[in-house]
Amino acid sequence: MYSFDTSISGTMEEALLLVRASLAKEGFGVLFDIDIQAVLKAKLGVDSRPYHILGACNPGYAHRALSADSNVGLLLPCNVVVREEENGRLTVAFMDPNAVLTLVENPEINPIARQVRASLEKVCDDLSSH
Numbered sequence: 001m002y003s004f005d006t007s008i009s010g011t012m013e014e015a016l017l018l019v020r021a022s023l024a025k026e027g028f029g030v031l032f033d034i035d036i037q038a039v040l041k042a043k044l045g046v047d048s049r050p051y052h053i054l055g056a057c058n059p060g061y062a063h064r065a066l067s068a069d070s071n072v073g074l075l076l077p078c079n080v081v082v083r084e085e086e087n088g089r090l091t092v093a094f095m096d097p098n099a100v101l102t103l104v105e106n107p108e109i110n111p112i113a114r115q116v117r118a119s120l121e122k123v124c125d126d127l128s129s130h
Contacts, residue, residue, distance in 0.1 A: 003094060004124060007091055008092060019123075022126045026119040026120070036048070036053060051084070054080040061115065068108035
C-alpha cells in the first residue's frame, strides 16, 4: 500500500483549513495546493468533484533526508490529497513515506521515513476526530 486515509465531513474549504492546521501541529507546511478540479476544467473542459493535492513538507525531515541522499528530493514533498467522494464526504489521503522511500537504497533514509510516517499518522488521527 502506498497510502493511508481518513474520512471527514464539512466543506472543501473547511477541510483544507483543518488539514493545514493539523499538518502544522506536526511541523509540516504546505508548499503548494493544486486544485485538480479547476485544472481539469480549465485545460480539458472536464467537470469533476473537488480534488486538491497538497505538497506537505516538514523542513527538519526534508533536510535530514536530503543530507543523506541528494536525489531524494525527487520523492518529496509528501503529497496529501483532499477529495470529495460521490456521497459528499471528504477523504484525506496521505502518501506513505515508508512505501515511497523504499525506492531509495540508502539505510539512512529508512528511519526518517518511519518518523515522517508516524507524524503523518498523527495528522490522520487528529483529522479522524473531527
